[in-house]
Structures are given as C-alpha cells and as structure tokens.
Amino acid sequence: MKKQTLLTIANSTGLSVSTVSRVLSGKGEKYRISKATIEKVKIEALKSHYVPDLVAKGLRTKRTDIIGLVVPDIGNPFFASLSSIIIGDLKKLGYNVLLADSMESASEEAIALNMFVSRKVDGIIAVPVSKSPDLLENISKTVPVVLADRYFPDAGLPYFCTDNYAGSLMATNYLLEKGYKRILAVRGLNSVMPDKERVRGFLSACKSCNGKCVDYEIEGNMFSVRNGYDVTGKALSSAERPDAIFAFSSNILLGALMAVKEHGISVPDEIGLISFDNNGFFDYLNPAVTRIEQPLKEIGSGAVNLLNDMIRNGNKARDTVKKLIQPALVVRSSC
Amino acid sequence: MKKQTLLTIANSTGLSVSTVSRVLSGKGEKYRISKATIEKVKIEALKSHYVPDLVAKGLRTKRTDIIGLVVPDIGNPFFASLSSIIIGDLKKLGYNVLLADSMESASEEAIALNMFVSRKVDGIIAVPVSKSPDLLENISKTVPVVLADRYFPDAGLPYFCTDNYAGSLMATNYLLEKGYKRILAVRGLNSVMPDKERVRGFLSACKSCNGKCVDYEIEGNMFSVRNGYDVTGKALSSAERPDAIFAFSSNILLGALMAVKEHGISVPDEIGLISFDNNGFFDYLNPAVTRIEQPLKEIGSGAVNLLNDMIRNGNKARDTVKKLIQPALVVRSSC
DNA sequence: TATGGTTGCGCAATCGTTTGCATAAACAAT
DNA sequence: ATTGTTTATGCAAACGATTGCGCAACCATA
The missing domain is CATH 3.40.50.2300 (Response regulator)
Structure with a gap:
C-alpha cells in the first residue's frame, strides 16, 4: 500500500503521466483519449486507491477551492448559525472552508486574513471586527472578499447585512x-x-x-x-x-x-x-x-453566491454589492 | 505590485533562492548566513510585501499545519462550543483548521474525511456520525486521528469523551x-x-x-x-x-x-x-x-493535545488513549 | 505518391518551496 | 607553497499535479 501518484499509475498502465492526469480529471474526451485507455486508467486508479494530491494541484492551478471564513466567535449561536449556512452553501458549490475565530480581536483577525492569503484561498468571507477596512480592502485587490453581518459603509467591500x-x-x-x-x-x-x-x-x-x-x-x-x-x-x-x-x-x-x-x-x-x-x-x-x-439565510447564502460569482466571473461587477436585508418583528409576550 | 516569490527577492538582492529561503524560514544562523545578508533579505521581504506560499511549502515539506475537523452540526451550540475550544487550542499550537459539517450524515462525513486526506491535513479531529469505524481506522493508518464526544469503544481510535x-x-x-x-x-x-x-x-x-x-x-x-x-x-x-x-x-x-x-x-x-x-x-x-x-474544555483540549503529540512524536503511543471524563451535576430548580 | 486531416498520446516546462550536496574564498597551520 | 578548516553561499533535484505543443501513425483524397 504505497503512496499512489499519477506517476505510479502511469507506470503500472504503461501510459504517460499526462494521459493519466487527463483521464482522472475528466478531460479524457476533450483530449480524445480512447475509450479503452480511459477504462484502463480508471480501473487502475480504483484498484490502487489513488487519491489526488490537492496541494500539488493547487500549486499548479492556482486554485484551491478553499474559502477562508473568519468570525468573531464561533461559540456564539449567532455566528455558529451563520457559519452553518455559509459552510453548507459553500459545500454545494464545491468549496471547502478554512475557519478562523478572531475572538473579537482585530489583531487575531489580521493574522487569520494574512493566513488565508498565504494559503491561497479562492475567496474570503468575513464578519470583520477591525475598525478599519484597510487590510480587507488591500487583500480584496488580490482575492475576492465579501463581508457578512458587519461591514464598512464607505469602503469598496461588498456586504450582506440585516437592515x-x-x-x-x-x-x-x-x-x-x-x-x-x-x-x-x-x-x-x-x-x-x-x-x-x-x-x-x-x-x-x-x-x-x-x-x-x-x-x-x-x-x-x-x-x-x-x-x-x-x-x-x-x-x-x-x-x-x-x-x-x-x-x-x-x-x-x-x-x-x-x-x-x-x-x-x-x-x-x-x-x-x-x-x-x-x-x-x-x-x-x-x-x-x-x-x-435577522435574515440569516439570506445573509449567508447571499454572501456565498456573490463570492462565487466574483471567483468565477472575475471581479467584474459594475458596482460593489451592498445589500441590507429586512429583518422581521416576531411578537411574543415579553412586551 | 507584482506577486512576490523567493525568486523575485533573490533577484533584487542578488542572492540565490536557497539563501533567501533559509533566511525567511528562520534557518539563517543554522546555515551560517552572515548578519548582513540576513538583514538585506529581511528588508527586501518587508519592502516587497512578500508572503510565503503555504501551498508550495506544503507540497515540498509534506506538512500543511492544517487540521481537519468534522462535526455533525456546527449550528448546534454543543458542537459550536466544542469547536470553539478546539480551534482556539489548535491555533495556539500553530495549526489552522479545515472545518466540515457532516450534517449527521455518514456519507457527508466520508466525503469530508477523504477530502482531508486529499488535502494532506496533518491530523484529524472527528465527532463521528458513522456507525462503523472502518473508514476512520483506515485513514488513521496514514494520518493521526482523534475522536471527540462520540467514539467506537472497540476500535483502535483514541477518543476523549464524557463518562x-x-x-x-x-x-x-x-x-x-x-x-x-x-x-x-x-x-x-x-x-x-x-x-x-x-x-x-x-x-x-x-x-x-x-x-x-x-x-x-x-x-x-x-x-x-x-x-x-x-x-x-x-x-x-x-x-x-x-x-x-x-x-x-x-x-x-x-x-x-x-x-x-x-x-x-x-x-x-x-x-x-x-x-x-x-x-x-x-x-x-x-x-x-x-x-x-459535560467537561467540554477537557474534551477539546485533550483531543488537541493528544493529536499534537501524535503528529510531533509519530504515532508511537504504547496504547490507544481512551479517556472518559467525569461530568458534573449542576443543581438548579427543575427537579 | 504526395498531401492533408484526424486520432491518440507523450515531452517537458511550470507552479514556489525546501534541502542535500557542493564549492569558492578566506584564513590558519604546517 | 601546500594542506586543512571554516565561512558563506549556490546548484539543482524534488514534491505531484496540469497543460501547451509536438508528433507518430493511420486513413482518405487527389
């Protein structure tokens, strides 16, 4: 049970690494690999329990399919619920999540954001605690950023928030x-x-x-x-x-x-x-x-969908999206 | 403001990539790089806003400093609190966290676990939902795994749980x-x-x-x-x-x-x-x-510390750690 | 028998780091 | 002047994937 790579599969099938790569990343037809070869590769991949190395892939493709999410306190039910929605929606779109907890500290938040950049996340969703949008704005020049719940009204950063x-x-x-x-x-x-x-x-x-x-x-x-x-x-x-x-x-x-x-x-x-x-x-x-x-679902899904758009279509929105969503009065008996 | 790499810094300082790498990863003295050179590199790194590419580093070193955490429902206050503790403790040890929500589904959990492996996490903490330990045991041959809250009594998987x-x-x-x-x-x-x-x-x-x-x-x-x-x-x-x-x-x-x-x-x-x-x-x-x-703090910190040990010292514990921690009765007035 | 198009695949560079193994320069000792 | 040692650094391979380009083999057409 040695570690399996494209190379080991290439060797055991007598094919080249390129061909194996193309088959296993679903580009078989596109590159006109023959049916027989495709089958052979897939069988061997299964047999050998091949698992793609997403780190290597990320380095080569410059896409990690990872989103950085930073919230002020994941133990707080409000942020936990919001995160739950965000993580769920991101999964449906094929993203995984690096989660950081800033503990309401601007410096912890900065550390987390820089970590995201260093880890080459495809995008960032933040509930910011910092008083200044500077770092986030700076980062957003490089990687798409969407804010949720908290925001900076005059910055060029898109957000989804309760009105x-x-x-x-x-x-x-x-x-x-x-x-x-x-x-x-x-x-x-x-x-x-x-x-x-x-x-x-x-x-x-x-x-x-x-x-x-x-x-x-x-x-x-x-x-x-x-x-x-x-x-x-x-x-x-x-x-x-x-x-x-x-x-x-x-x-x-x-x-x-x-x-x-x-x-x-x-x-x-x-x-x-x-x-x-x-x-x-x-x-x-x-x-x-x-x-x-608060309209948690709208905030979370809105942020995720916008971020996905920004990633897929480039940052080419004409205007920064700034959405305030209406909350609802729920009457009970405490007043 | 082009993308900065070790190479760009090497060029602008007239040094080699190796030297720059050694300085910026703190191994300057160890490799007897001169004070002057060290300074020069650090200055240039600062000036050019160099950010290390952790993806590339991960590929080369086979360590990502990322832990995979999978819980049944991050929106549930119990798991949110537990996650908060785990994430906080991991951060202190220099790890970041990939968080997955299995939504109480064994198949979602399996997807998350395989994703962790593919992403080359250094270790995994899981609150398992699956009825069988098979997948987790299999994975634990390759990457350290610690369970929290839920566990399999007869499997070879370490756990921290309330008694x-x-x-x-x-x-x-x-x-x-x-x-x-x-x-x-x-x-x-x-x-x-x-x-x-x-x-x-x-x-x-x-x-x-x-x-x-x-x-x-x-x-x-x-x-x-x-x-x-x-x-x-x-x-x-x-x-x-x-x-x-x-x-x-x-x-x-x-x-x-x-x-x-x-x-x-x-x-x-x-x-x-x-x-x-x-x-x-x-x-x-x-x-x-x-x-x-429930002793959340003990469970979370215990799991983190054990996992860290397993990562640092290899999986060489004599026996699988299986810890049941005593909960406390808190008397109020509902009975 | 050229010519041209199609089919099926391989070569090799590349992404940004790290690191084992040189090695050049300087100096000391013989 | 030769040899040995230390100091300070560079070369190049490696990690595992992706992909532009090339090319051989085959077939059809003229």
Whole structure:
C-alpha cells in the first residue's frame, strides 16, 4: 500500500503521466483519449486507491477551492448559525472552508486574513471586527472578499447585512405603540455598524414619536450577557427607572432578564423587553421574548453566491454589492 | 505590485533562492548566513510585501499545519462550543483548521474525511456520525486521528469523551432521591455511544434503586427539539404519565419543556426535568434547569493535545488513549 | 505518391518551496 | 607553497499535479 501518484499509475498502465492526469480529471474526451485507455486508467486508479494530491494541484492551478471564513466567535449561536449556512452553501458549490475565530480581536483577525492569503484561498468571507477596512480592502485587490453581518459603509467591500436601522426602528416603535414611555436601549460594541445603525434607528423612533416617548437612554459597550446585566442593573436602581428595555443582542437580553428577575420586577407588566436577534431559545423563556429576527439565510447564502460569482466571473461587477436585508418583528409576550 | 516569490527577492538582492529561503524560514544562523545578508533579505521581504506560499511549502515539506475537523452540526451550540475550544487550542499550537459539517450524515462525513486526506491535513479531529469505524481506522493508518464526544469503544481510535454512563447514573439517582418515581428517559440518536451509555446508566440506576423507582421507560431517536417534544407529548397524554423526565440532550429538554407547558403541568412540582448537557441558557429558563454538564474544555483540549503529540512524536503511543471524563451535576430548580 | 486531416498520446516546462550536496574564498597551520 | 578548516553561499533535484505543443501513425483524397 504505497503512496499512489499519477506517476505510479502511469507506470503500472504503461501510459504517460499526462494521459493519466487527463483521464482522472475528466478531460479524457476533450483530449480524445480512447475509450479503452480511459477504462484502463480508471480501473487502475480504483484498484490502487489513488487519491489526488490537492496541494500539488493547487500549486499548479492556482486554485484551491478553499474559502477562508473568519468570525468573531464561533461559540456564539449567532455566528455558529451563520457559519452553518455559509459552510453548507459553500459545500454545494464545491468549496471547502478554512475557519478562523478572531475572538473579537482585530489583531487575531489580521493574522487569520494574512493566513488565508498565504494559503491561497479562492475567496474570503468575513464578519470583520477591525475598525478599519484597510487590510480587507488591500487583500480584496488580490482575492475576492465579501463581508457578512458587519461591514464598512464607505469602503469598496461588498456586504450582506440585516437592515439594522429598519429593525431598530421597528422594535422601538413597537414598544412605543405598546405604551412604554421610558426606554433604555442597551447597546453592544460601539465601533461596529450594526450597533451604530441600531442606535440610529432607536433615536430616530424616539425623537419622532409625537410625545409617546417620555424618556430614552442608551448605554452599553459589548454584545455580552455581562453588559446587559450591568447596564440594566444600574438603570433599575436609579430614581426613574425605565419601563422597557431594548436589548441590542440576544446575549444582552439574557443579561437584562437576569437583572430584572433579581430586582423582582415582572415582565411584561412592570417592564417590557425586546431583543434584536433571536437565539433559538427565546420561545422557551417565560415569558417568551419578542424580538427582531435577522435574515440569516439570506445573509449567508447571499454572501456565498456573490463570492462565487466574483471567483468565477472575475471581479467584474459594475458596482460593489451592498445589500441590507429586512429583518422581521416576531411578537411574543415579553412586551 | 507584482506577486512576490523567493525568486523575485533573490533577484533584487542578488542572492540565490536557497539563501533567501533559509533566511525567511528562520534557518539563517543554522546555515551560517552572515548578519548582513540576513538583514538585506529581511528588508527586501518587508519592502516587497512578500508572503510565503503555504501551498508550495506544503507540497515540498509534506506538512500543511492544517487540521481537519468534522462535526455533525456546527449550528448546534454543543458542537459550536466544542469547536470553539478546539480551534482556539489548535491555533495556539500553530495549526489552522479545515472545518466540515457532516450534517449527521455518514456519507457527508466520508466525503469530508477523504477530502482531508486529499488535502494532506496533518491530523484529524472527528465527532463521528458513522456507525462503523472502518473508514476512520483506515485513514488513521496514514494520518493521526482523534475522536471527540462520540467514539467506537472497540476500535483502535483514541477518543476523549464524557463518562456518559456515570453522568446518566448521577442524573437518574438524583431524580430518585428527590422522590420521583415514574421516570421517562428521552434518548437521542440510538446508534452513537454517548446515547447508548446514557441508556445503560439510566437502566442501571432504575434497576438497583431498592424500589424507589416504580416505573421507567426509554423512548426517542434523535438529539432534537422535535424528538423531545413528540416523545414527551405522547407520554403526558398516556394513562400513567411520568412524574419526571430525563432528557438526553439540551435540545431534547427544550422540546420536552414545550410539551410540558402545553399540557399545563407545573415544573418541578407535578413533573421533574433534568437534562444531559447544558446549553448556556438553562439558567435563564423558569425554573432554571438542573443538568449534567459535560467537561467540554477537557474534551477539546485533550483531543488537541493528544493529536499534537501524535503528529510531533509519530504515532508511537504504547496504547490507544481512551479517556472518559467525569461530568458534573449542576443543581438548579427543575427537579 | 504526395498531401492533408484526424486520432491518440507523450515531452517537458511550470507552479514556489525546501534541502542535500557542493564549492569558492578566506584564513590558519604546517 | 601546500594542506586543512571554516565561512558563506549556490546548484539543482524534488514534491505531484496540469497543460501547451509536438508528433507518430493511420486513413482518405487527389
């Protein structure tokens, strides 16, 4: 059971490496290799358990059929679900995936991106954590790059993302219509677009509500349970406590919920809760959580298909694709 | 900004490719390259933005520093968390990760494993879904393989896994001590060891309980919310309904909880619930869920470290490492 | 018997590294 | 002046695949 290569097959069939290569890569007809020869080669390949060396192939062809995917935290259900969709779609198109976890660190992300380049991936899908698009833009001159979930509005990098402004508007207006008057928004990582857009939507709704909103406030700095817990806890201890909380992520919501429970405040009567993003378990909470659900499937598949286009047809899109996809309000009973 | 290779650097410095290679791969001293030359090469590499071609390097050295990781469902929080640990630990050791999602399909898994071999990964970590160890054992003759979470007890494949028998025993005994007498165990995928071992633990506890247990039953066939919901629903509608449910996974528990709620039965008074495996949100449920927590960190890190050993020191372990790690009972208020 | 077209395949370069084996220059020792 | 040693570097093969070009053999046509 020695290692099998094109050469070993060539030897045992009495043919040349070229011919074997052409047969095994399906180009037999194209090169007018005879039926008999094709058969002979295929049989021998099977018998000898030949496995093509994709590393060698990659070196020669300059295509690896590998896509680099970098996300801020693969343990986070949101990114796990998104990755699941992306990986599945890529597989259907014949790509494999190098996965890197930037752990919300720009320097780790940079390492991962450079690794992708060094490994000659055919394309990159990134949920960027860096504050600057510079590295990604630079890389995108060489290899196709598509962003998902997070993005840089003014950079030349295509992206697929939830319309966070619209979603935030929707959530806030829903709270106001329900009669809540003092709303606390607990925001996440201040530097990323989704967070900024959610702030914009929230403010816009609060400011143009014809007096429905008596007071509003924005606090917080991370998409974490801890942040939700801390900010909410402080607010609940203050003189004029909010009567509704808009959590900018599902983790934030869980933290907020924890604080609310500890203060013995009842949901949704004494305080309303709404979340941006679902987490798969909100329906099992008591009360089930009303939320804005993100179009994960559209984001993931959109990014994959665009990337594939860019790889196949060259980067020749007239304009950079920048897609904001509408999220949906899913009403439950937390407000 | 042309593509830079060792050759381009060799030309612009007036040195040979060999020398440049040796300097840039840190073997300068070893080959007694002069300080001056080393500096010159490094400067030029920086100036020209040289990036090593890891594909070419891989072909030449037969090492890729890539590990293949295949899991049944990366969207599942359990596998996402495990993957997060594994990927993080691998990165510290200088490995990158090709991730494949077998979607609980043995044929998809086989495709992924063969892809790993073809791509010349240095090692493989698998959470296998196949019922037979044949393919994995065969592959492990060529490239180091370590299993995590799921395993084949009699195969020559090393694994790191929760002691599911002990955990199941613990959970069941806890229910019995709490006074529950009619226990329904909702099991998952019948063909995998963790499930079988949990069954064994459950039966063992029920049978040797000195009459504490009046009735017990086992049903189910998937680690899914749906399965938990269906099995529980049916049981609750039966004449002698169970007074406690032992869910063999967190997803199953959620399904069971849903059914329990729909039947208007109160937890933990009318029915007790316990789960094998945590999901990160059990503490936010009402009541919070008592569960057996799996030692994810030990499993992930253990697998990574063993694999690294096998790669570095050759497969020369005297005996195949087979580690069952003790889980922990985390008491909350669902039973 | 040239001429031309078709059929079926092989030669050899190439992708970018790494590395065993020289080797040239400089110096030291005899 | 010869020999030996050390220093600093280069030559060229190798990894395993792909592919442009060439060519021999065969057949048909004129």
